[in-house]
Structures are given as structure tokens and as C-alpha cells.
Amino acid sequence: MDQLDQLESRSIYILREAYSQIENLSMLWSIGKDSTVLLWLARKAFFGHVPFPLVHIDTSFKIPEMIAYRDKLALEWGLTMIVGQNKAALRAKLTFPDGKIERSQCCANLKSKALKDTLSGEGERHRLNHQTGSYELDDNNTPYTGVIVGVRSDEEGSRSKERYFSPRDKNNTWDIGSQPPEFWSQYKTDFPSGTHVRIHPLLDWTELNIWEYIHRENIPTVSLYYDQGKGRRYRSLGCAPCTKPVCSSSRNPAEIITELKSGQFANIAERSGRAQDKEMGGLEALRKEGYM
Amino acid sequence: MATEHMNIVFVGHVDHGKSTLVGRLLAEAGALPEGKLEKLQRYCERNAKPFEYAFLLDALSDEQSQGITIDIARCFFKTDKRKYLILDAPGHIEFLKNLVTGAANAEAAFLVIDAHEGIQENSRRHAYMLSLLNVKQVIILINKIDLIDYSEAQFNQVKHEFADYLSQIGIEPIAYIPVSGREGDNITELSNRSSWYQGNTVLAALDNFKKQDTDEKLPFRMHLQDVYKFTNGGDNRRIFAGQVSSGTLSIGDKIVVYPSGKKSTIKTIESFNSLPQKAVTAGYSTGFTLHEQIYAKRGDVIVIEKETPPKTASTIKVSLFWLGIKPLSLNKTYYLKLGTSKTKVVVEKILNVLDTSSLAMSETAREIRTNQAAECILSLFMPITYDDLQTNPTMGRFVIVDEYDIAGGGIIQGHIDDDKTKLQAQLYQRNTHWVTGNISLEEREQALKQKSQLILITGDGPSEQRKMVAAQLERQLFSQNKFAYYIGIGNVKHALESANEQTNIADDVSFKRFSEVLNILLDTGLIIIATVANMTPVNLAELEMITSHLNVVTFWLGRPRQEIKDASFIEIDASATADILVKRIFSHIEHSITV
Known part of the structure; x- marks a missing residue:
């Protein structure tokens, strides 16, 4: 068993535990490489099926290629696709791109709040209709009591302190x-009502492991990660106004692996292109209140 | 390029410098992202704090303001030899559960002792936990040697004192290394300030840890995690899924399901996006299909027939440690989880309780408090399958759940045969001789558009009430196109007893026969409503063993009983009308009978 085999096996075990033990389960799919690897692992765990809905929080500022890629895979792989959004904040233009608030407050509104409401069922859920290819209001608003999230502990300090099964209280805290x-492969899977659990099957994976696995399994990923001839690509994907591409000419996973191992990124943090981490309190403060 | 991978934990008493050492190691070995060290140094300057390497690990704001590690940190690190995941555990007694989280996932450990302060309570406690958690490779780092002026004599004093303690708990450390996290001595290079030491540096010692052997040569064991029947896209596979604990499984192997004793043969080994597999080995998460469609459920253990069988027991002698805030007490019901198997458990007897630091032992304790260790006899509600720790570690250790939380862990030392083990042995024989067709329960359930379910109605109220509720419930299910059947224990009792045994047939025999009949009925895919007066927990355990189905839900009509909070045992106030009682029962089962 090599390291990727070990990581894969443990992640699959955790996914199956979650599916077996948590009643209303969903998986967050940010369309980025990590949660796409997570989705692939779910297909492995359940032998080609994905027996729970995928939730995408659409801030409306995502890069357009991401949305197109999401819907293409959702239709191809027969996924139950749910999209949630903080419409009130968007309507009131309480966003950073509208110039009214700071970046981290914008994340709190468009991501944390939207996520909280979509999970609890208080916010509207839109579900992909596989016949028409369009999204319709979902009449199921049962709260999700378990959410599978693709965070990794090498990304940032507070994520390095996470658990595989991480409880959140009524306020998402x-x-x-x-x-x-x-x-001993035993996790907290029993919860009082009103609380929910975040499940983190990728905790022990590094950025390099993710790319090695994408390469080995030939997992389709969004084209933004690769240089299209302009000498630029995204290393980490988020909202367009707060995520900057890096200078790199890697055109495919194999080239990215080489670059991560020995090239210019060998010693530079992955989230260095994500502006919200640099503000007061950083990601820990955001995460305490419910950010991924 | 190194492909080998290893998890390492740093443990030791609070303030003895674990995070500083790890931070130093990462910095000296060039494992930090560019600019991280400088950024942190600037931050400390701005906030008028002395810079500490520990801040590289103690990422939480509370950790930095209090200057201690609260939770385990994971950091990644690589040498020419292999990749490491380094777990930095907290040394504070309050966070022992975080230490366990780190140490249990490690193949080797560095235990850090402050040379100046000497051996402290948690130096000993952590060493004890390492031995209990079966971490076999341990190196002792005697830290802060700058504070003892690099004195070899003082180093040796701490070393000998600790060696004494370690020998009592069966730990033989690989080495003792004098280090200073603050000054950087003997971390990646031997220091000339401690020239009397010519052994390995921390970095060299790290690469000298041995990779554990894999468990491929042990007998095959796999805890069943689930049985999948996803029908999307015309999929008709019935896949038994789990992670292989040990051994190798191949197509064509004859397998036995423990503890039930049901047998079948491996038809295929299933996977997604990989070439067809003929065999699967220890460590892999896998799935297989079977030729003979036997019933098996989550928690069962899959074993190869011709290999050494595991043990099955319901009264076990264990050695355990307790992390819960509330003490582990006698006569209270908890859950025990071993692999994916899970059963209710009661502490029958506490043999002795150990202070994990002083090793002081008490044989009169009535409860086990936070951070204590103990030997006890546990009585399990349902028998579990296990192996001796020596032969197969993952099959011999368990955790205990108190309400919603994992509150303790332990290892099984042996078992005592009891009534349940005898019954289980009989059932094993019964199942060995059981002849089955090739229609699985899942297929029947899909055809009937319902989930097979046993609804037990019991209690200390009048039998007329139970009968009325059962009959009404049967009618309601039937009118909703469900295949339901009502049967009382009396029917079986009278049907099966011959005229001459009528007067002396014992209640327990009747109950056993009734359970056997329910077992057959449940295998047909029906929803069975059964009535019995005054079911005891012992009855219920026996019934669940005999039917070995997961889909049993019991409704107790009558005065409330002291029972563990449990979704499969529901108490209902019997003073309501039959209509209301039926409605309540239906609301509980509505979900579980739907495919």
C-alpha cells in the first residue's frame, strides 16, 4: 500500500461511516480540486453511486467556468445537486465587490450565512432537474445533520486542529x-438533536497528495487550474474578486506535481492568493462562526 | 523521491517544550513555507512578545495568548527517507483526550522531558498512555539542556530515573537524546556544547524509526461496515463493504460471518475506476459480492473458513482508560464499539483502578474517574467477536461511549463463558446447517416495496391492550399495501407444545421458540407485529441474538423503565387510547419500513 492508497482507504472508511451513521447527510462541493477529489472518493466508496446530495454555495461572484463545470458533471454523474445563496445580502448589495463591507464580512454573508441557512433548510434550496438541466426550488427543507467538507489540515493553522467528525452546535459554532x-478508527457519530456534524475525510491529505491523486485517477477538474497559454493559472479557487491567479505555465496535473515538488511553489503557502485570510482574525475567526 | 510515510507524535508534560522542538525541527529542516518564520517574528515584535518557535504550531489565538498547546496540531514534513505527519500533542492534563487522539494514530513517539524541571506527572502519564495505546517505538528527548549548562551528570540522572519508571510499564525506549529546542542543540546537527553526546540527532533518530509490518499475513478479518444495494442505473449488485483489518481475501474463498456462523463464497471483489481485482489485502477499503445470498449486517466480522477462527464473548475482562468527565460507574448502561460492532455494556466488576502517573493501585474503587486506568469485567448486551491483542491488535481494542461521547478505550484481555456465549454457540451450529435459496432479503424487500421489520409490543399493562394495538396496527399497515402479520407469543406456545408437555413447559423455552419463529418470518421480508408481556432486557438480547436482524424496534406500553436512551426501545405512556398508541407507534416505524 502506498501513501495514496492509505489516504484513499481511510477517507472511504470515513465516508461510509458518515453514510451509515448520520441520518441527513450532504456533501459540500465548492467545485475546487479538493471537494472534487472528495466527490470522486464518494463514487469509489459507494461503487459509482453518490447516495447523498451535493450542496454548492453560490456567492454569485464565482468564476463562470466553475458553474458550467459543476452542471456538466452533475448531469453526467447523476448527482443530486443543491444550490444555496444568500439572496437578501445580494439584493441589499452587502458585499465586498459592491464596496460596502470588508472581505471577511463578505465571506460571512455570502458563504457562512448562506451555508448555515441552506443546511438548516431556512434558506431556499434549488435542485438541479436532470430532465430540463435547470434549477428548481426544492421542496425538501429538512435540516442536514451531517455535512461532508473537503478541508485539509495543511491549508491553515485552525484547520490543522480539526477532527474527522467535528461537531457544531445549534448556532453552527x-x-x-x-x-x-x-x-482506533472510532469517531463521534452520536449527537443531541439540533446540532450537526462536519465530516472531514481529507484532513490528512496535502496539496501535493491531492494533485497526485487527481493525476493517478484521471479525475476531471476545472480548466482554471491549468495554464491556457497566458502563463497564468489558479492555485486555489474562490470568488473572482478575492482570488488571484499565480504565474505558472503548468498545463496539466503532472506539471503541477513537478512544480509543487521542486519548482517555485515548493515553499509557498497554497492560500497565499486568498485575500480574506489576511484580514483581522483570519480564517480561525471565520471558521468559528461556521465558515468551511 | 521518498514514498514511505509515517505518523509521529510528540508527547510530554506541559511546558516541557514539545511545540518549540517541533517548530525548531521544521524550521531547521527547511519545512516551513517561505516567509512564515519572518512573518511570525515581525508579529511578535509588533505585539512586544518574545518570539517562540512554538507559535508555528500553536495556531489558535487562545493557544498563543495562553502560551500552551490546547489541541493536537498536524504538520507535514519530509526528509530524504520518507514523508512524515507530525502530531504535536498538548501536555496539559485537561487535554488528555487530545493526546490520545494524537498518540493512537502514531507509529512512533518522542517523549519530551524538561532537564531542569525533571520528570513530572504527565511525563509518566503520557508514557503509560503510549504503552496502553501500543505505540512500541519511543525516544526520550531530554530538553532544555541549556538550562542545566549541558551537564552530562544531570542528563544521566533524569535518564536513569525515567528508565526505572518505564521498565515498570514495559516500555524500552530506543534512545535518550539531550536537546535544546530554544538553542537548537542536537536537533538536526550534533552540538559541540554537549560534545559528550555522540548519538543520533532528532532528525537522524526520526529516520531510524522502523516502518511497522503490514497485517497481510494474519488471518483475514473485516468488520462489515454496510451492505449496499444501489439500484440507480439498473445496478443489481449486493455489495458487502468494509475495510480489511488483516489478511487477504480472494475470489472463491469460503467465508463465515461471525458471530452468526452463516456461510457463503466470494463471487466478486468490487471497485470503482480500477482494473478487476482477484484479491484484496489488509488496509484497503473494499467490497465484495457473494454466491449464496446470506443475511449479514453492519458489525459482523467476515472470516475465511479455513483460517484460525476469532473468539466470541459477552463477558469480557478488559484493561481500560477513562477520559469522560463523568466517572465510569457500575450498573450504568454504556455502549461499547469494536470496529463497526456496537453493543450496550455494563461494568459488572472493577478489579482495580490505577493512577496512571504514580501507578498507585486501588482494589476497592467503586468507579473509574477521568484519566484513570482500570481492569474490569464488562457484561455485554450482545456477544461480540474479537481476537487477542497479541494476534490481531485492531480486533482486540474497543471504545466506550457515554451518551453521545467517546469517553474511554481499552483492550480485551480474555473472556468468561456465560449463557449468552452458550446460546451463540448453538446459533452458530443452527446457521451452519441452515439451507438458503438464492433470493436475498433485499430482493424480497424490493419486490414487496417495504423493509422487513419486527415491531415488538410489550409492557406491564393489560394483555388486551397490547392485542388491540397490534391488531389495529396490522390493519393500518395492510390498508397501506404493506405486507404485515400479527403474531402473539401464545400462538407459538400452544402450537408447538404437545399434549403431554403442556403443564411443565418453561417460559424461557417458549420464548426461545417464539424467537425462532420470528427469525424465519423476518427472513421473508414481512413486517411482523409481535406481542409479549413484560419483556426483560435479557429476553430482548436473546431475541436479537436469535433473529440476528438489525430491524427490531420495541415498544414498551406501561410504567416507564430505567433504560438507556435508545432509538430501538421506546416507552409509551399506556394511558392513551388504542388509536393514539397506534398513531405513535406508526410515527416511529413509518420511516424504517420504507425502501
Whole structure:
């Protein structure tokens, strides 16, 4: 068993535990490389099926290629696709691109709040109709009690302190001081009502592992990660106004792997192109309140 | 390029410098992202804090303001030899559960002791936990040698004192290394300030840890995680899924399901996006299909017939550690989880309780408190399948769940035969001789458009009420096109007893016969409504063993009983009308009988 085999096996085990033990399960799909690897692992775990809905939080500022790629795969792979959005904030233009608030407050509105409401069912859920290819209002607003998320511990300090099964209370808050023990492949899967759990099957994967796996499995990923001839590509994907491409001429996963191992990115943090991390409190403050 | 991978944990008493050492190691070995060190140094300057390497690990704002590690940090690191995941565990007693989380996932450990302060409570406690968690490779780092002026004599004093303690708990450390995290001595290069030490540096010692052997040569074991029957896109595979704990499974192998004793043969090994497989080995998450369509459920253990069989028991002697805030007490019901198997458990007897730091032992304790270890006898509601820890570690260790939380863990030392083990042995024989067709329960359920279910109606109220509720419920299900059948224990009792045994047939025999009949009925895909007076927990355990189905839900009509909160045992106030009782029962089962 090589390292990728070990990582894959543990992630599949966690996905199957979640599916077996958590009643209303969903998976966040940000369309980025990590959550796409997660989706692929789900297809492996369930032998080609994905037996829970995929939730995408659309801030409306995503790069257009991301949305096209999402819908193409959702139709091709027969996914139950749910999209949620903080429409009130968008209508009131309470966003950073509209110039009214700071970046991290914008994340809190368009991501954390939208996510919280979509998970609880208080916000509108839109579901992809596989016959028409368009999104319709979903009449199912049962709260999701478990959410599978593709965060990795090498991304950022507070993520390095996470659990595979990480409980969140009624207000979506993360109590970092008293996290449950996890050992011998046993996880916290019992919860009082009103709370939910975040499940993190990719916690032990590094950015390099992700690309090695994409390469090995030949997983389709959005073209924004690759240089299209202009000497630029995205290393980490988010909203267009807050995510900057990096200078790189890698055109495919194999070239990205070489670049990560020995090239210019060998010693530079992956999220260095993500502006919201640099503000007051950074990602830890955002994550305590429900950010991924 | 290194492809080998290893998890390492740093443990030790609070403030003895674990995070500083890890931070230093990462910095000296060039494992930090560009600019991270400089950024942190500038931050410290601005906030008038002395810079500490520990801040590289203690990422949480509370950790930096209090200057301690609260939770385990994972960091990635590589040498020419292999890749590492380094787990930095907290040393504070309050966070012992975080230490367990780190240490249980490690193949080797560095235990850090402050040379100046000497051995402290958690130096000993953490060493004890390493031995209990079966972390076999341990190196002791005697840190802050700058504070003892690089004195070899003082280093040796701490070393010998700790060696004494370690020998009592069966740990033989690979090495003792004098280090200073703050000054950087002996981390990646030998220091001339401690020239009397010529052993390995921390970095060299790290690469010298041995990779654990894989478990491919042990007998095959796999805890069943689930049975999948996804019908989307015309898929008709019935896949038994799980992660292989040990051994190798191949197409054509004859397998036995433990503890039930049901047998079948491996037809295919299933996977997605890979070439067809003929065999699968330890460590892989996999799935297989079977020739004979036997019933097996989550928690069962798959074993190859011709290999060494595992053990099955319901009274076990264990060695455990307790992390819960509330003490582990006698006569309270908890859950025990071993692999994917799960059963209710009661502590029958506490043999002794150990202070994990002083090793002081008490044989009169009535409960086990936070951070204590103990040997006890546990009584399990349902028998579980296990292996001796020596022969197969992952099959011999368990956790205990108190309400919603994992509150302790332990290892099985042996078992005592009891009534349940005898019954399980009989059932094993029954199932060995059981002849089955090739229609699986899932196929029947799909044809009937319902999930097979046993609805047990019991309690201490009048039998007329139970009968009325059962009959009404049967009618309601039937009118909704469900195939439901009502049967009382009396029917079986009278049907099966001959005239001359009528007077002396014991209640427990009747109950056993009734359970056997329910077992057959449940295999047909029907929804069975059964009535019995005054079911005890012992009855219920026996019934669940005999039917070995997961789909049993019990409704207790009458005075409330002291029972663990449980979705499969529901108490209903019997003073309501039959209509209301039926409605309540239906609301509970509505979900579980739908395909």
C-alpha cells in the first residue's frame, strides 16, 4: 500500500461511516480540486453511486467556468445537486465587490450565512432537474445533520486542529477547546438533536497528495487550474474578486506535481492568493462562526 | 523521491517544550513555507512578545495568548527517507483526550522531558498512555539542556530515573537524546556544547524509526461496515463493504460471518475506476459480492473458513482508560464499539483502578474517574467477536461511549463463558446447517416495496391492550399495501407444545421458540407485529441474538423503565387510547419500513 492508497482507504472508511451513521447527510462541493477529489472518493466508496446530495454555495461572484463545470458533471454523474445563496445580502448589495463591507464580512454573508441557512433548510434550496438541466426550488427543507467538507489540515493553522467528525452546535459554532477524542478508527457519530456534524475525510491529505491523486485517477477538474497559454493559472479557487491567479505555465496535473515538488511553489503557502485570510482574525475567526 | 510515510507524535508534560522542538525541527529542516518564520517574528515584535518557535504550531489565538498547546496540531514534513505527519500533542492534563487522539494514530513517539524541571506527572502519564495505546517505538528527548549548562551528570540522572519508571510499564525506549529546542542543540546537527553526546540527532533518530509490518499475513478479518444495494442505473449488485483489518481475501474463498456462523463464497471483489481485482489485502477499503445470498449486517466480522477462527464473548475482562468527565460507574448502561460492532455494556466488576502517573493501585474503587486506568469485567448486551491483542491488535481494542461521547478505550484481555456465549454457540451450529435459496432479503424487500421489520409490543399493562394495538396496527399497515402479520407469543406456545408437555413447559423455552419463529418470518421480508408481556432486557438480547436482524424496534406500553436512551426501545405512556398508541407507534416505524 502506498501513501495514496492509505489516504484513499481511510477517507472511504470515513465516508461510509458518515453514510451509515448520520441520518441527513450532504456533501459540500465548492467545485475546487479538493471537494472534487472528495466527490470522486464518494463514487469509489459507494461503487459509482453518490447516495447523498451535493450542496454548492453560490456567492454569485464565482468564476463562470466553475458553474458550467459543476452542471456538466452533475448531469453526467447523476448527482443530486443543491444550490444555496444568500439572496437578501445580494439584493441589499452587502458585499465586498459592491464596496460596502470588508472581505471577511463578505465571506460571512455570502458563504457562512448562506451555508448555515441552506443546511438548516431556512434558506431556499434549488435542485438541479436532470430532465430540463435547470434549477428548481426544492421542496425538501429538512435540516442536514451531517455535512461532508473537503478541508485539509495543511491549508491553515485552525484547520490543522480539526477532527474527522467535528461537531457544531445549534448556532453552527465550533468549540475548539473541547473537541471529541478520535482513535482506533472510532469517531463521534452520536449527537443531541439540533446540532450537526462536519465530516472531514481529507484532513490528512496535502496539496501535493491531492494533485497526485487527481493525476493517478484521471479525475476531471476545472480548466482554471491549468495554464491556457497566458502563463497564468489558479492555485486555489474562490470568488473572482478575492482570488488571484499565480504565474505558472503548468498545463496539466503532472506539471503541477513537478512544480509543487521542486519548482517555485515548493515553499509557498497554497492560500497565499486568498485575500480574506489576511484580514483581522483570519480564517480561525471565520471558521468559528461556521465558515468551511 | 521518498514514498514511505509515517505518523509521529510528540508527547510530554506541559511546558516541557514539545511545540518549540517541533517548530525548531521544521524550521531547521527547511519545512516551513517561505516567509512564515519572518512573518511570525515581525508579529511578535509588533505585539512586544518574545518570539517562540512554538507559535508555528500553536495556531489558535487562545493557544498563543495562553502560551500552551490546547489541541493536537498536524504538520507535514519530509526528509530524504520518507514523508512524515507530525502530531504535536498538548501536555496539559485537561487535554488528555487530545493526546490520545494524537498518540493512537502514531507509529512512533518522542517523549519530551524538561532537564531542569525533571520528570513530572504527565511525563509518566503520557508514557503509560503510549504503552496502553501500543505505540512500541519511543525516544526520550531530554530538553532544555541549556538550562542545566549541558551537564552530562544531570542528563544521566533524569535518564536513569525515567528508565526505572518505564521498565515498570514495559516500555524500552530506543534512545535518550539531550536537546535544546530554544538553542537548537542536537536537533538536526550534533552540538559541540554537549560534545559528550555522540548519538543520533532528532532528525537522524526520526529516520531510524522502523516502518511497522503490514497485517497481510494474519488471518483475514473485516468488520462489515454496510451492505449496499444501489439500484440507480439498473445496478443489481449486493455489495458487502468494509475495510480489511488483516489478511487477504480472494475470489472463491469460503467465508463465515461471525458471530452468526452463516456461510457463503466470494463471487466478486468490487471497485470503482480500477482494473478487476482477484484479491484484496489488509488496509484497503473494499467490497465484495457473494454466491449464496446470506443475511449479514453492519458489525459482523467476515472470516475465511479455513483460517484460525476469532473468539466470541459477552463477558469480557478488559484493561481500560477513562477520559469522560463523568466517572465510569457500575450498573450504568454504556455502549461499547469494536470496529463497526456496537453493543450496550455494563461494568459488572472493577478489579482495580490505577493512577496512571504514580501507578498507585486501588482494589476497592467503586468507579473509574477521568484519566484513570482500570481492569474490569464488562457484561455485554450482545456477544461480540474479537481476537487477542497479541494476534490481531485492531480486533482486540474497543471504545466506550457515554451518551453521545467517546469517553474511554481499552483492550480485551480474555473472556468468561456465560449463557449468552452458550446460546451463540448453538446459533452458530443452527446457521451452519441452515439451507438458503438464492433470493436475498433485499430482493424480497424490493419486490414487496417495504423493509422487513419486527415491531415488538410489550409492557406491564393489560394483555388486551397490547392485542388491540397490534391488531389495529396490522390493519393500518395492510390498508397501506404493506405486507404485515400479527403474531402473539401464545400462538407459538400452544402450537408447538404437545399434549403431554403442556403443564411443565418453561417460559424461557417458549420464548426461545417464539424467537425462532420470528427469525424465519423476518427472513421473508414481512413486517411482523409481535406481542409479549413484560419483556426483560435479557429476553430482548436473546431475541436479537436469535433473529440476528438489525430491524427490531420495541415498544414498551406501561410504567416507564430505567433504560438507556435508545432509538430501538421506546416507552409509551399506556394511558392513551388504542388509536393514539397506534398513531405513535406508526410515527416511529413509518420511516424504517420504507425502501
